[in-house]
Amino acid sequence: MRLRARPLAIALMGPTASGKSAYALELAERLGGEIVSVDSALVYRGLDIGAAKPTREEQARVPHHLMDVRDPCQPYSAAEFAKDARVAIDGILARGRVAILAGGTGLYFRALLDGLADMPDADPALREAITEDANLRGWAALHADLAVVDPEAAARIHATDAQRIQRALEVHRLTGKPISAWQRESTRVRFPAKLLKLVLSPPDRALLHARIERRFDVMLTDGFLDEVHGLRALPELRTHPAPLELPAVRAVGYRQAWEFLDGECDTATFRARAIAATRQLAKRQFTWLRGEVDARWFDPVTQRTPLDDAVAGFTGNRAP
Template structure:
């Protein structure tokens, strides 16, 4: 039997606030790795505090890739991420370094590791019809419509995510098939790396919830609302007619902060809504991870010895 000659990579996955960043930094520093961010918020410039972006000191300690690649008023698709990430992985491996994928955006991982199914091109007429319908009855009603024709997609897409609701309905209206069926169909070429998939997730959900609340309070202390003030003041943001529809602003915490700065609710209401939204994100991430193949689960608080053993077995002896 021939040996698997593919280059190695490590994927550190898990729900938000589970300790992925700290662990990825530690592993990269120990084994000569470079981190490729797999996070749909960290691609945006200016989303630093509220997105828990690695600090300048952390980025100086270990090289990072795919941070700050778009302005917050710009779009960035999963297909674009996969192309950029593959180039980064090839470059890292070519220099004899170990690529470490770290993040919690399931669609990005899926696009990179498995490829994306072919989808119909956007149709301006269909999109205009969906937008008009949303203006008449609201995006939650369209989400309910999506749940009838594609329950699997509706379960993954939040009611406050108009871009993905619109795309899922657009695909269904163009093809007559649920977008989830197309996504589960034959995909493009798989990533030509041998990947160790590690999931960091506290076994006790209450521990994760406490970590989420504590981290958000630290973000507030670090000036998160000032950061959102600065984002709102950018000319590029002020030129957008509906900033709350932007993927960057829909990131958990940012949407709630934007609405609070628009005068919605009290500071206490804002904090509770942001923490609740982050918990909902973590729940969706865990649901996706449970459906992933070839992943190994670890509690970051109690399984460090098992994590180190998994790494030692995967990596060649030095």
């Protein structure tokens, strides 16, 4: 009796603006697949233009999962993502289709593929106290506090990454144990499919920076600032005591647009800040991607033929 072939999944990882979404859409159509977004901005409703969310027309071409699952005022953890993504992937595989995981959020990929430690739940009162401390002293000071109790986590977390600094301090204060120690104890759950990991990125960092700049200018032309105006008008954001601390508003580009609309800078400075923040995001993503030792790297623009050959060798389905 012939054994049934193990189902297939492809992970398209990479820095922002590297062409992941476009290639994922093409692969899904070619292979009969469905796309699972692995992006911490795309989970939020209303973050469309600035998050480079696939258009309604693109979403109609193939099924997309894990987009628009939270309102901008709602939190969404990596653990929740891993659980929801696993449900989506199981459904895709049960339908006999290829699961295509596309995105650049390393924490989400790690949670899904490597598992997370069974850390304590969030403590709202403690989080509020940490936020109040940050409002008084600044997140850089709290990052310095973290470096004292958990230098490993502090080395990995940027001094402006308020969400991760807050969580690391929260876990330590709740348990007396560094979050880095908890993370080393994560329990890996076997992934339900044979997985091909691909990193999509230009070989020259300057090329990526140019793509980031061009894409941001297109976003501005497409109405990005109008989109942020709409977010600011939402009752739950308009009345929020600290909207800039919400994960959705902290998404790259959105925070800079919010501050611009608050009158903190002129148009040229806003554009420069948003592009610089996007480049910093890409830099952090490269740090994560270099740890993906079992992934193969290709530029979907200049190395298209070898990229397609890698997919064909994995799936047996060659590009036309």
